[in-house]
Each structure stands twice: as structure tokens, then as C-alpha cells.
Amino acid sequence: xxxxxxxxxxxxxxxxxxxxxxxxxxxxxxxxxxxxxxxxxxxxxxxxxxxxxxxxxxxxxxxxxxxxxxxxxxxxxxxxxxxxxxxxxxxxxxxxxxxxxxxxxxxxxxxxxxxxxxxxxxxxxxxxxxxxxxxxxxxxxxxxxxxxxxxxxxxxxxxxxxxxxxxxxxxxxxxxxxxxxxxxxxxxxxxxxxxxxxxxxxxxxxxxxxxxxxxxxxxxxxxxxxxxxxxxxxxxxxxxxxxxxxxxxxxxxxxxxxxxxxxxxxxxxxxxxxxxxxxxxxxxxxxxxxxxxxxxxxxxxxxxxxxxxxxxxx
Numbered sequence: 678x679x680x681x682x683x684x685x686x687x688x689x690x691x692x693x694x695x696x697x698x699x700x701x702x703x704x705x706x707x708x709x710x711x712x713x714x715x716x717x718x719x720x721x722x723x724x725x726x727x728x729x730x731x732x733x734x735x736x737x738x739x740x741x742x743x744x745x746x747x748x749x750x751x752x753x754x755x756x757x758x759x760x761x762x763x764x765x766x767x768x769x770x771x772x773x774x775x776x777x778x779x780x781x782x783x784x785x786x787x788x789x790x791x792x793x794x795x796x797x798x799x800x801x802x803x804x805x806x807x808x809x810x811x812x813x814x815x816x817x818x819x820x821x822x823x824x825x826x827x828x829x830x831x832x833x834x835x836x837x838x839x840x841x842x843x844x845x846x847x848x849x850x851x852x853x854x855x856x857x858x859x860x861x862x863x864x865x866x867x868x869x870x871x872x873x874x875x876x877x878x879x880x881x882x883x884x885x886x887x888x889x890x891x892x893x894x895x896x897x898x899x900x901x902x903x904x905x906x907x908x909x910x911x912x913x914x915x916x917x918x919x920x921x922x923x924x925x926x927x928x929x930x931x932x933x934x935x936x937x938x939x940x941x942x943x944x945x946x947x948x949x950x951x952x953x954x955x956x957x958x959x960x961x962x963x964x965x966x967x968x969x970x971x972x973x974x975x976x977x978x979x980x981x982x983x984x985x986x987x988x989x990x991x
Contacts, residue, residue, distance in 0.1 A: 768891035945990035
């Protein structure tokens with residue numbers, strides 16, 4: 678049987694060819710592509726494949742689960758937590774609005790409230806860093822050394838057979854006393870900077886306390902809304918958040934104590950030492966090798982005054 682070849686385009690038609698014996702592709706007319714002298718291989722037709730439409734909902738953390746936030750009204754939260762104020766309830770409502778119970782797995786529940794706890798840990802590290810500055814350690818050390826030197830001079834003023842003259846003792850200590858006075862004067866600026874840094878931590882601590890409270894209230898509310906497996910994980914997180922709240926309260930106390938300690942150091946250095954030490958210098962400079970009773974009394978009075986201040990500071 679002869680099959681006529683259809684020619685597309687302006688190419689010269691090839692010489693007639695005799696079709697092969699009918700086989701699997703019998704009855705199919707090959708088509709010649711434009712500009713080509715060879716017939717194209719015929720491909721068997723296939724039925725169209727139906728394409729499923731894309732889902733219309735947004736994917737959640739777990740496949741096939743719709744993300745639905747926890748919706749709760751403020752009056753409902755007020756009945757559940759009558760001890761909490763309105764601002765705390767609003768913050769808890771905001772936390773709940775970001776929770777999608779159906780999409781949370783075990784790892785998700787174990788992360789509940791963790792950012793607030795990490796924030797608290799960072800604040801504690803900042804406080805320790807400020808409180809342990811070198812100036813906080815060096816100032817008490819300088820004050821103790823100054824106390825030792827001035828005590829030696831005062832004891833020398835009391836006299837005694839085996840004691841060196843007070844003037845000689847002061848001559849041996851004067852250079853170091855002047856050095857300590859200079860160091861303490863420079864430390865005032867560093868102490869002021871530390872005190873300011875501690876003051877700047879108060880606002881972040883307050884904000885962290887509010888977020889911890891909101892997460893704790895939200896966790897307690899969710900305990901009645903989830904199943905037993907998620908509830909056990911959430912109960913563990915609630916216990917941990919409660920412990921963090923207690924830790925934050927302790928952190929606030931330490932913050933206040935550190936600030937009070939710095940204020941005291943600044944007071945002792947400025948009012949107790951730097952204002953009184955020049956008078957000691959002036960009195961001891963006039964001290965003779967064999968002072969009179971009046972000289973001894975006046976020098977001892979100045980020394981006793983500043984030593985009492987140093988004793989209270991240390």
C-alpha cells in the first residue's frame with residue numbers, strides 16, 4: 678500500500694517511497710518538518726493528565742493542620758485571673774493570640790516562654806558585668822590601704838619607747854598616701870559611669886517582668902485548653918516560668934544593692950576622703966620630730982576623724 682507524504686513549506690518533495698508492511702505503527706502518517714528531508718518519528722498520543730488544584734489554606738507548622746490562634750476575651754481572662762490587673766491581662770491576651778495550639782508539637786511547647794527567660798539571663802549577665810568592674814574592686818582596696826597607712830601614723834602619735842617618731846612614720850607613708858588620693862579622685866568618674874549603667878538596666882528589667890508574667894498567665898490558661906500530652910509539657914514550662922519570675926525578683930534586689938553600694942563608695946570617696954585628707958596633710962606637714970601635746974592632739978583629731986569614715990566605708 679502506498680502512502681503519500683505531505684510536504685510542509687517550500688521544500689522540493691522527495692521521491693515517492695514505499696511504506697513498510699503494516700506493523701505496530703501502521704496507519705500513522707509521519708509529518709515532515711519544515712526545512713528537513715527526513716520524516717519525524719510519530720509518537721503515540723496520550724490522554725491529558727488531570728492536575729489537582731492547589732489548597733486554598735495557609736500551611737501550618739504541621740502538614741495538613743490549619744493555624745488557628747487562641748481567641749479569648751478580656752472579661753474571660755479577668756474571671757480566670759482576678760488578681761491580675763488590666764494591663765497584664767491585655768499582654769496575656771496578646772501572647773495567646775500568637776499561639777496556634779493545633780500546629781504546636783512537643784518542641785514547640787517546650788519553647789513556650791523561652792525568649793523571655795533568655796532575656797532575663799542576658800540582663801543578669803549585664804548586671805554582673807557592671808558590678809564586677811575593676812573600679813568596684815580597686816576602690817575598697819585603696820581605702821583599706823589608706824586606712825592602714827594613716828593608722829600607723831596615729832599609733833606613732835601615741836608615743837612609746839619602741840615607736841618611731843610620728844613625723845618619720847608620716848614621711849615614709851606620705852608619697853603612697855598622695856598616690857592613693859590621686860587614684861581615688863580618678864575613680865569617681867568610673868563609679869559614676871557604673872551607677873548610670875545600673876540605672877539603665879531598670880527599664881529592661883521591668884519590661885522583662887511584664888513579658889514573663891504574660892507568658893505565665895497564658896500558659897496557665899492554656900492548661901485547660903490542651904490535651905494531656907501537651908498539658909504535661911506546658912505544666913513543666915509554667916513551673917520554669919514561675920521560677921524565672923522569682924529569679925527576676927531576686928535580680929531586682931541585687932540591682933538595688935549594687936546601686937546602693939556604688940552610691941556609698943562615691944560618698945565615702947568624695948565626702949569622706951577627698952574632702953578630709955587635705956586637712957590631714959596640712960596638719961601632719963607641720964608635725965615636728967618631737968611634737969608638742971597640742972600638735973599631737975590636733976594631728977590625732979584629724980586622723981581619727983578620717984579613720985572613722987574609712988571604717989564605716991569598709
